[in-house]
Amino acid sequence: NATAKAALGRATWKLLHTMTLRYPENPTNDEREALDSYFHLFSRLYPCGECASEFQALLKKFPPQTSSRRAASLWLCAVHNEVNHRLGKEEFDCAHLDDEYDCGC
Amino acid sequence: NATAKAALGRATWKLLHTMTLRYPENPTNDEREALDSYFHLFSRLYPCGECASEFQALLKKFPPQTSSRRAASLWLCAVHNEVNHRLGKEEFDCAHLDDEYDCGC
Ligand SMILES: Cc1cc2nc3c(=O)[nH]c(=O)nc-3n(C[C@H](O)[C@H](O)[C@H](O)COP(=O)(O)OP(=O)(O)OC[C@H]3O[C@@H](n4cnc5c(N)ncnc54)[C@H](O)[C@@H]3O)c2cc1C
Ligand SMILES: Cc1cc2nc3c(=O)[nH]c(=O)nc-3n(C[C@H](O)[C@H](O)[C@H](O)COP(=O)(O)OP(=O)(O)OC[C@H]3O[C@@H](n4cnc5c(N)ncnc54)[C@H](O)[C@@H]3O)c2cc1C
Numbered sequence: 001n002a003t004a005k006a007a008l009g010r011a012t013w014k015l016l017h018t019m020t021l022r023y024p025e026n027p028t029n030d031e032r033e034a035l036d037s038y039f040h041l042f043s044r045l046y047p048c049g050e051c052a053s054e055f056q057a058l059l060k061k062f063p064p065q066t067s068s069r070r071a072a073s074l075w076l077c078a079v080h081n082e083v084n085h086r087l088g089k090e091e092f093d094c095a096h097l098d099d100e101y102d103c104g105c
Numbered sequence: 106n107a108t109a110k111a112a113l114g115r116a117t118w119k120l121l122h123t124m125t126l127r128y129p130e131n132p133t134n135d136e137r138e139a140l141d142s143y144f145h146l147f148s149r150l151y152p153c154g155e156c157a158s159e160f161q162a163l164l165k166k167f168p169p170q171t172s173s174r175r176a177a178s179l180w181l182c183a184v185h186n187e188v189n190h191r192l193g194k195e196e197f198d199c200a201h202l203d204d205e206y207d208c209g210c
Contacts, residue, residue, distance in 0.1 A: 004209030022152035104109030
């Protein structure tokens, strides 16, 4: 069921991008480890099996960047673009990240 | 911005419920630890600060149930109902979980 898979993907990217865009500007080591572990656990638990294994491979090639909010959000944008590329979608311009994601918080 | 907060919440619940409904029926210890850690890290990183602290308190009161797919998905349904209650929303009937979430995978 491709529609359900796409809807789950959209919901998930929304959470992940909003998360990196609210990640601390100057994270502590503990916060850095939390984000790194979060993405690795996420890649094991993501409910689309094919997506999960592809994402695990991506994390190996491009480990999460956790040194700052900017580093984390640009890293995730680049990784999402890798998925876009594989699926034949257009590349997203990472300069527009801030306009796209608002957490209302 | 309450609309953005609600949209982020809806997207996030969709991911979390779909995840528990695809969690193994008979998880290994390693898989159990992964799900438990995932929820704890999630509660630290969720981009709505007020929601995150409330959810951390909920996790203390109702630790993640990780012994099986059924235990995990009913636990999350109950915890989401706790949030619904606090926000004055209707209780969701957890017998309808399977009809509601389809990951397309
Ligand atoms: C971790 C992960 C792995 C996935 N792997 C697969 C897979 O292997 N096979 C598969 O079929 N589907 C996969 N998906 C789903 C897929 O990525 C899409 O979510 C789905 O196809 C719906 O696509 P969409 O065109 O609506 O936009 P999405 O890719 O879902 O993006 C949602 C919105 O985010 C914005 N956006 C787009 N690119 C970026 C970017 N680089 N940075 C920030 N914002 C951006 C755009 O506004 C876009 O409309 C995966 C999803 C996730 C979360
Ligand atoms: C962890 C977390 C904490 C949050 N904390 C707050 C907070 O403190 N303050 C705040 O204002 N907002 C909070 N939110 C957002 C809030 O829970 C809602 O997501 C938001 O208000 C939108 O509500 P909604 O009525 O569209 O349905 P949602 O609660 O988002 O639910 C989406 C859909 O899931 C289904 N559903 C409803 N209940 C259940 C259930 N128990 N089990 C399974 N499926 C169900 C229904 O079909 C519903 O339409 C939080 C969100 C999350 C993920």
